[in-house]
Amino acid sequence: MPYNIADFFFPQPGGVESHIYQVATQLIDRGHKVIIITHAYPGRTGVRYLTNGLKVYHVPFFVIYRETTFPTVFSFFPIFRNIILREQIEIIHGHASLSNFCHEAILHARTMGLRTVFTDHSLFGFADAGSILTNKLLKFTLSDVDHVICVSHTCKENTVLRASLDPLMVSVIPNALVAENFKPLSRPLDAHDSKLVPHAANQVAPQLSLGPDDTITIVVISRLFYNKGTDLLIAAIPRILASHPNVRFIIAGSGPKAIDLEQMLERNVLQDKVELLGPVRHEEVRDVMVRGHIYLHPSLTEAFGTVIVEAASCGLYVVCTRVGGIPEVLPAHMTTFAKPEEDDLVSATGHAIALLRSGQIRTDRFHEQVRMMYSWTDVAERTERVYDGISGALSEEEFYGYTIGDGWSGARGRAGVQSFALIDRLKRYYGCGIWAGKLFCICAIIDYLIFILLEIWYPRANIDVAKDWPKKHGTSSQGGRNEATPGRKRSGRYKDRRREA
Template structure:
């Protein structure tokens, strides 16, 4: 049964990243499977309004104020009129939110449940339980997931983390990993220099991505292995620390800083290297290391979060998230490549067999089939769930839901559905016609044989 699906998240193209790539690839494959998919995100610069991407994927860039790392300012209720208009225009059945730090995602799920729609949430990150930011994020996540139909996590470690943070029943959480389009990350043995070992790093330059570890490890690795070269791509607040490290240690000839890289250019950078270094401090999955392995790079990464689940041991060299261990692991990887103990030429075909977006879309579709069979909760049943979120937080959450419900009633009264134009769907080839054409060709072949 085809569904009309709305993907909601603050994080989408033109910003590069794992969540952005996940939403785009999953949406494209769901469209290939016969579903209608739209994306709701915030405006990026002058990219506002409605845009169409490949395969008829429609994106709504809603103009909202961004406060931090492309997350919008949480308004709770002001998004509802626009959201309701989009949902009715596109005849949406399922709202699928992505990322714990996306205000747009949380608000979309709340409003969708108020409108009686089915909802799903995908968590892409790991969070702690002690610092103030994690405590607030976890409480917000508990509020949102108290009334969601199903939750998806990208790794088993991510599932354990999400279940604990949001106090969920583990049976309502599925694990569906990320994937890569292996054809877009083909290796090219002639692109890398045969005289030196080149280490590639492509990452957002933030603390949680291990940029401080990278800053400390690069001078030591260059001292131990003078013939090694680094290529670093990415941007962020920690970029200034990398530049200062290069100035202090005079490593400009050893380290090439590329700045921000568009996703379609990632493969061209990766094939110039032999080793991919991933010093992240926390990671739910790590799509970039799969892309690196597909390009034929030996991966050196920290043993944190869901990273150990991603690739087999012969493709990776693990290290503790510590400076000394990261330097030691990188040195071992360099020696292994120099002595021919690692066959990176077979990595691409192996990754191609392990990960497929078609498989991810099929598994996500089964989640949609499951949630569409469940019954919708009444307002009283929803309030009971929210009330159990805490002594004070539970009462505040119930108040938010009641106000949201009253706002929905007001919107239905003042702006009835018959006043909203229904959007035309992107034209598709009729599958029936294609099958009839195949049958005709088959019948002509049989007659020719006779």
Template sequence: MGGVESHLYELSQRLIQRGHKVIIVTHAYGNRTGVRYLTNGLKVYHVPTQVIYAEATLPSFYGFFPLFRHILIRESIQIVHGHGAFSALCHEGIYHSKTMGLKAVFTDHSLFGFADASSILTNKLLKFTLSDIDHVICVSHTSKENTVLRAALSPRHVSVIPNAVVASQFLPDPSVPDPNWITIVVISRLVYRKGVDLLVAIIPRICESYKQVRFIIGGDGPKRIDLEQMREKHLLHDRVELLGPIKHHEVRDVLVQGNIFLNTSLTEAFCIAIVEAACAGLFVVSTKIGGVPEVLPSHMINYASPEEDDLVIAVSKAIHMFRFGQIDPSQFNDQLKEMYNWSNVAERTEKVYAAVCQTKTPPLIERLRRYYGCGVYAGKVFCMIIALDYLIWKFLEYLFPEETIEKAVVFPYQKYRAYFNGDSSSYKMRHPNHNVIVEEDETDLID
């Protein structure tokens, strides 16, 4: 579970606490299909779409529409909120929902360039999707500038709402780190964009310069083999520990073993990992890219250019600061829980929802005009896609009228309202294993 998944889960939980009904629609993960309930009655639809690469589904344009329409009507949805520029389900959900006359909001969690083939195609797709969007949310000001340029949006229609962290889940424990070592922790997907090549280059140099430094690396990905080869080549088995995949609830237990958190990413819109690390009482060393400079106060972090020599210098400075007691990370958690609070994020997101509900739904001809402006050739193609989407919707309305679709039973939120608001003592006494995910069939659960 990465930053986007955590964002979806935590935001949904706070919106439920504020009295809203929230469902999540995503693709199936292995045997995890159908309808599942998570904590506090959060309902997740795992739809049977084909995954093609890196948990991204195969774009179908219209194949998802019948099922998606059924879900929206069944759950009485008013606003569709898509997350992630690389998510095919997100793009399809947004333009299908606009065809149905619903409101749509998009949150961008990534930064993209303008020159490589992948970015050009993604940016054109994003411009198509956001041509008829009601509002866009970005997680940093850098991300906002990037999205406005990529999708040719008006800045007035884009808000900045950062990620947040549950500080109580990342309480520091000064007794855990080994006093005989200065431990540097890295937790990341081991892929190129996370700067694993830089990590491979600097670890031997740091270990050679500082005999009391060791590394703990958590995460998995195609670049893991490079780390294993580096460890083998330089005989660092006793000083570089590779933990492999780490579940989100285990991250804190890994973080508190360290003194310094190292982030070598080449692109980040926000980077929630450095906030979690600082909450856990680690000093952060990070590449100065994307939205990272907006995230932490200067006394919690050292910056470096995404270059080998500069990273070695920044890590060395942090090691010397620990040696001479110039860092006191024990107060980081208290400071960050006020800065990054999910309740505040949910409140600001709620204001976006309230604003878009006041806007008028444009007629089909106005939607086509917006799509036509996406390019000389692309505009015509986009107009044909939307026109066909509208015809399919009308056909579905004829074939499966809205009144024939059974409405879902609403989860009894009021029954558990005291628990949602923090009065959980009696609940925990009756249900000590209260974090178990419910996986029964939906109708069985309601019965």
């Protein structure tokens, strides 16, 4: 029974939020019980049920910046322990390097003797003060985690270097999309479609070839933050429009850079060529994308970039910066890459416009190709295999493809997972740095003492066990198992093996 925890979840839109939700629902379809914990949002506090019985705990904690909770280290432990025992959770799966809930949950879970997995969705540097502090915190958390998942090979390399990990304990499982929700237009819009797609009455699907006088629409959907390349976009738009008079922009998203974007439009008098939609919900993204021909993604750092997969699925040609894991996402015929520089981005966009006008790019085939490449069902199956590996359901040879040497295996335990013994945990923490290592050991000892106190003050027998969401037997609509019995059998196997250990 996996337990996903992060500061970032619905109703806030974003790639991490969508990833957690999609994988959770797929795991439920495969017979698992999945619980999510996040902080409270306006109007959402306490327990909520989402699709297919997905249970979400919205814990009222103080949010300090970009939906990240204030780090308290220990104050989350009592409610965390209560939820774990109520729901009979066996595996803790944390998401995102900047999620305070994630780091604290992994620390508490190891103290309670639970298996842990961490998924990294982002890239960080090594030189600035913020990155140094974040990397040290990540090293603390991942020193005592059973397995790590990264969304791209570039992300894996970055995480291994930042946290000094053994590459064998890091798997690469990319993001995906629900391709049926990102279909391109294939006919003139009827009255119903016109309501779904704003300002698009009588619009038809983008043409395969465009003449020199046909209008090309460039779509940008992004959070308007510095790391998403908003400054680069602001500098490039006037030059692109000056070189290509028959080009229009549609920009959706919100953030602190929105005011800079609006000022650029007023300064250059481009309001008639650039349409600002503001924030859009995830279910409206496709309706915005199908209005365009090109998707422009000027990000300065990106571990994966799910939005460019969604754009390609909608039949858009993608122009993006060659940063992070973006080059791994789509094949070459779907993209034109640019350096994260103004001149190169303008040049790459011009090249993409020329390709579309010449008819050399068959964007009508993109959707089917993307559908064959990315699937949340595949992501869930691979994630489930990680759970099997760390729980002992798979042998070392089955999990890694070969048997790991006795020295490495003996230090970490069966299938390369971490030992729960406090002395072994302290040894791992102590190696995190001259001063940081001692501080981390103190945190682990205090956490263990709090755990003992909670066991005495609030015994497990006093905590009611929550009933599972009732499930119908049979096959789910998404192709996974939707039976309660297989999930309970699997959970029981995890529990029995942990007790034997």
